[in-house]
Amino acid sequence: MPLDSPKDPKIAAKAALDPQNFALANCIRALSIDAVNAANSGHPGAPMGMADAATALFRNHLKFDAKNPDWPDRDRFVLSNGHASMLLYSLLHLTGYEDMTLEQVRNFRQWGSITAGHPEYGHAKGIETTTGPLGQGIATAVGMALAERRLAAEFGDDLVDHHTYVFTGDGCLQEGIGQEAISLAGHLGLGKLIVLYDDNDITIDGPTSISFSEDVPARFEACGWQVQKCDGHDGKALDAAIAAAKAETGKPSLIAMKTVIGFGSPNKAGSYAVHGSPLGRDEAALTREAIGWGYDPFVIPDDLAQEWRQIGTRGAKDREAWEARLAGKSAEVRDEFNRRVSGTLPHGYDAAVKAARDALFADPKKAATRKASQMALEPLTAALPEMIGGSADLTGSNLTRVKAVDSQYTRQAPGRYIGYGVREFGMCAAMNGITLHGGFIAYGGTFLVFSDYARNAIRLSALMGVGTIFVMTHDSIGLGEDGPTHQPIEHLASLRAIPNLTVLRPADTVETLEAWDIAIRNRHVPSLLALSRQDVPQLRLEAGDENLTARGAYVIRQFGEGRDVTLIATGTEVALAVQAAEALHGDGLNVAVVSMPSWELFEAQSDDYRQATLGDAPRIAVEAAGKFGWTRYVASEDDVIGMTGFGASAPIDRLYREFGITAEAIVARAKAVTRR
C-alpha cells in the first residue's frame, strides 16, 4: 500500500488502530481539502473529522449499490450537517456513483455543477435529501425511518428491510427541531435509525462551550435511545459501535463519536478556523504530510480507488437477492410494490375522485373546509394505501384523521396515522422524509399560523420538489376566540412568496376535493391547503368533471352580461363575494365573481385564460388576511377587503364585522371603483 506513514505521531497512533480504514478515509480527507481549496469556499473541517466514521459505515455496513442508486431497499444515508457536503460528494465519487465524476468534485460550488455548497436532492444520485439548514436532516431521516417500518408492515421484511443512517454535528442537536426528531424517534422506537454524532467540541463561533454544555448522550437516553460512545477516528471501534447499533432493534441508536474537527491539519485541527474556511495551499501541504498523503490534488492512488469501487459494489449481491425475492412474489404484490415506490396512482383513484365529486353535486353540503377536507380524505385515503396522515396534536381541529388511516402509528405497530406531537417543524420535515423515502404520500396538519414554526421545512420541500402535503386549518380570523396569536394574517402572502409551493385555499366542499386531487397528483411540488374553521355553503352546484381549482382561478358566478366590476375572492370569502355581487347586481351592476383558490396555478394558465378570467373591469379582492401581494391582481391595496393589522379575540361574526370584511364593505368599495 503506497501510503506514507503519517508524520504526526498522534495521527500515526490513530492510523494504527485500523490502518486500512484510515487510508481509505484519507481519500475523503484529501478530496475534501482539495475541492474546498479549489472553490476557495466551503467547510473542510467536518469532512476531515468524519472521514473515518464515513469510511467505516460505507465499507462495512451501509447497504447500497452505487450502480443502482435507486434500489428501493437500500439503506438511507443522510448528512444532516450538510455543510460537510464534500464528505458526501467524496463518498459518492469514490464508490462509483456515475454522475459524481471527478470533474464534478473539481467544480465544487460552481455554477452548473451538481456539487453545490450543500447537498441538493435531485442534483446527484445518493443525495437522499437536501441538507444545510441545521436539524432538518435528522428530522427528515426520522420520516424515512418511519416510512421504512410502515412499508415493511405492508410488504414484508423480505422486501423492505433497511436502515437509516444520519451524520450530525453539534448544530443539528442545538436546533430545536433536532430535539423534536429525537423525541419522536425515541417515542416510536425507530430501531433502524442510527445517528452518528460528530462530537468535536467546535461550532463556527468557537468551542461549543460558548453555548452548549449539556450532556448530549444523557439527553438521548432520556428520550429512549440506545447510546454508545466511541473514538471517531478508530475504524474498528466505529465498526463495533455500528454493529451494536444495528443489533438494537427496539430503540434508535446514537453513536457519540469523539472527533477532531479538521483532523490532520497541523495548525487548524481542533479549531473553529477549519469549520468554514479553506485550509489554503500551505496548510493543505502540511496536512498531506501529517496524514501521510503523498499525492497531488485530486489524485487518488489506484489501489485505494479500486478498493473504494469495490465498496461501491458490495451491495450488488444484496440487491440481486432482493430482486429475486421481489420476482418471487405474486404479480399482484410485485405490481403494487412497484407502483408504490414509483409514486404512480392506482387505477381506482380517478373513479374514487369522480364518485366523491358526484356525491357532492347530488347532495350539496354546507361545511367548514377543514370538514370538507375530512370528507374528501375518506374516499381518497381508502383508494390510496400510500397516504399516511397525521397532525401536530391538533387532530380534532385539523380533521386529518379518517377511517382508512385510523390506525395509530405506534412502536408496536406502524399504522397509517402519526401523532407527531406538538412538533410542527419536526412533523413537516418528517413528512418530507416519508415522501422522499418513497412508497408514500404524507400529509399532516396544524393551524395555519403555526406554519411559521415549520416554515423552513415547507421551503425545503419546495426546493427539493417533493410532493408533501401540508394541511393548515383555522386559516383566518375566522378562528375566532383564540385571538391574534392564533389568527394567521401574513401567512397566505408569505407562503405564496415561496417558489414552487402550491398554496390552495378552497372555497367550498367541491374546491376542497379538487384541491386534494391536485395535491395528490402533484408528486413533484409540495401543496399547502389552507382550510377554514367555520362553515361555508357549497357554491359549486353544477355537476361536471373538470377540476376548476386546477385553473387556479375561474368565474364562479356571473351576474348580468359583461362586467362593471370583478370580485376576486379566496376560500371562505368567496361566499361573501357572491353575497356582495348579488347586492350589487340588485343595484344594477354587472358583476363577475372569481374564485381564486391558487395563485400559483392561475399564473401557470395561458395569457388568454388569465385575461378572460380577470377581465377589464375594475377589480376588488376579498380575503380575510393581510393585503400584502394582492396588488398583483388589483390596482391598489385600497381595493382589497382584508386585514391591515393583527386580529383580535372575539367570536367570529364580531371579528368580520369589526374588521370590515363584510358584504357591505365589498359593495361600498365596488361602487366606489366603478365610479372612478
Place this chain on the structure above:
Amino acid sequence: MPLDSPKDPKIAAKAALDPQNFALANCIRALSIDAVNAANSGHPGAPMGMADAATALFRNHLKFDAKNPDWPDRDRFVLSNGHASMLLYSLLHLTGYEDMTLEQVRNFRQWGSITAGHPEYGHAKGIETTTGPLGQGIATAVGMALAERRLAAEFGDDLVDHHTYVFTGDGCLQEGIGQEAISLAGHLGLGKLIVLYDDNDITIDGPTSISFSEDVPARFEACGWQVQKCDGHDGKALDAAIAAAKAETGKPSLIAMKTVIGFGSPNKAGSYAVHGSPLGRDEAALTREAIGWGYDPFVIPDDLAQEWRQIGTRGAKDREAWEARLAGKSAEVRDEFNRRVSGTLPHGYDAAVKAARDALFADPKKAATRKASQMALEPLTAALPEMIGGSADLTGSNLTRVKAVDSQYTRQAPGRYIGYGVREFGMCAAMNGITLHGGFIAYGGTFLVFSDYARNAIRLSALMGVGTIFVMTHDSIGLGEDGPTHQPIEHLASLRAIPNLTVLRPADTVETLEAWDIAIRNRHVPSLLALSRQDVPQLRLEAGDENLTARGAYVIRQFGEGRDVTLIATGTEVALAVQAAEALHGDGLNVAVVSMPSWELFEAQSDDYRQATLGDAPRIAVEAAGKFGWTRYVASEDDVIGMTGFGASAPIDRLYREFGITAEAIVARAKAVTRR
C-alpha cells in the same frame, strides 16, 4: 371558613394536604370554569389543574405588588402554556390588579375585553409577555432571566434581585424551541429561573403517550438543571419545592408537578375532553360539588376574596424597601437606573450618531452592509450600555460583536454578548424577553434565510410591540457558494407582510447607520435589518443630518431634469440601479433612482411625499430577491428585476449574471417601459 367539604373523597384527601391553599385555589378553578362557560370557548383544564401550584406560588413566593405592577424589581411570572389564560386572569383579578375587573373576567374572549383567548402583553398589567404559541413563553422567560442577571451585574443585587417563574405544559416541552431554551438556560446557569411543569399526561389529542414518552426530568438534568418532582395538588409540597428551587442559585430549576388536568371535574378530569372545551353547565355544577364550592358563578366569598387581596399586597413591603434602597443611591445611579428601565436614550446618544455620520461623510467607505452595521455598532453600543448583543453561532458572519459588547455572557459573569448557539428561534424569543424585562435593547444575528426558523418570535415581537432588533445578514443570492438552502428569496416579502414590523434593507454605510438609529429609537416596534455579505460603495456622500432612511424611500440620484423612468431599488441593488441610470442617461433618458430601505416607513409618509418620490414616470424595481409584493410600486412583476425561483451555488458575480440581475437587464427593461 365557608367552604363545603369536597364531595369527592379523592379531592377531599388532596384538599386536606393544605386546606387553605386548596380553598384559595378553588377561587381560580371556579372563575376559570365560569369564564370559559360564559364564553363557550376556552381551555378550563389547565387552570383547574394548575390552580394549586399557582396559589402556592403567588401566596408565598412570587414577589409582586398588585397595586404597583410595573415595579422593576418584581418577580416575573410567565404562563408559557398561554391557553391556560384564565389561570392568569383569575390570579390578577383575585390579587387586585386594578385593570383586571370582574367585568373583564366575565367578558373573557369577547371583543374589546382585555381578557383575550391567550394572554396578550399590553392588554393588562401583570401579563409579562404574550403567550399561546407554544414553547415561546419559556424561551422568552430565559431572556428575562438573562436580563435580570446582567442588570444586577450593572446596578447591584440590592436594586435587581428577582426570580422568573414559568408555568409550562407538555406542549411547550415538545416544541423544539422549548429545548433550545432549556439548553441555553442550563448552559448559562440561570439560577433564578424556576419552571413549574404541569405534568398531566394529557394533550389536546389525548394522552401524551400518543406522542411523548421521554423522561422529561432526565432531559432537564442532562441540560444542567436542578430537578424536583412533587404532587401538584399539595400546597405544602409545592411550597417546599419552590423554596428549594430558590435555594439553588447555580442552576435553573424544574419542578415537575404531577397534576390532574381539569382537577375537580367528576366526568372530565384527567381527560383531553377538558383541555380545550368548556365544561358546560351540568359538569360545572357537578364540579362545584366535587370540590366543595357552594357559590354562584363568578362569586368569590368575602373571606377568600380578602385573603387573595392580602396576597396581592404582600409585596408592598418589599417594594417600599426597594424604593428606599434606590433612594439611597447617588443621583447619578438613580437617574441612570430609571433611564434604563424607562427605556429612554441617554443624552450622549444623538451626538454619537452625529459623529458617526460625519465620519462617514468625511471618509466614505466601500463596505458590505453587515460590515457597515458593525461599524455603526461600535459607537452606538459604546454610547448605549443597554445594548446587549449576540448571534446564533454566526458572530463572524453577522459581525454583531464589537468592542463595547466584547464581554461574553457566561455563567460566571453576565457580559454584554450572548452566544445563543445554533438556536435562532430560542434566540429571538429570548431577545424579546430581554427587551420585555426592561433595561435593555437586545439585538442578535443570524442569516436572513434562517429568519424562517425564528419567524413566530419575530411575529410575536410585532404583535406585542416591543423593540427587539433582528440582525439578518447574507440577505440575497449575494451569499454565493453556500447555495439555495442559504440564499433568501421570499424572505423580504414574507417579513414585509408581517404587520408592525419595520424591515430595513440599507444600501450603504450611511443608510445602515440610519437603519440602526431607527431601530434603536423604535422601542415599540421591532426592527429587522437585512444586510449584505458583499461590498457596496457608499452612495450617500452629501453631508447632512437628516435620516433619510426614516423616510422609507427617497430619491438618491437624479439624472437629468424630470423623469422618463424611475428605478426603485433596495440594499445592494441601489448601486446597481445607479449604474443602470448612468447608462440610461448616457442614452438620453432622464432617470430618478429611489432608494427604498423600508417599505413600512415609506407607507407612513404623507401622500404628497410618496407621490413625489415615486413620480409619474414608469417604474422599475430592482431587488435580488423574489418579486412577490413589488406590484405595490410597479405596474407588473415584469417590471421587477429580481428572482423568479430559488438561487444556486456559485460565486456571487456569476449568480447575479445568470439570474439576470444586472445593469444591462435594468437598462433593457427601462427602455422597454419608456417605449410603452
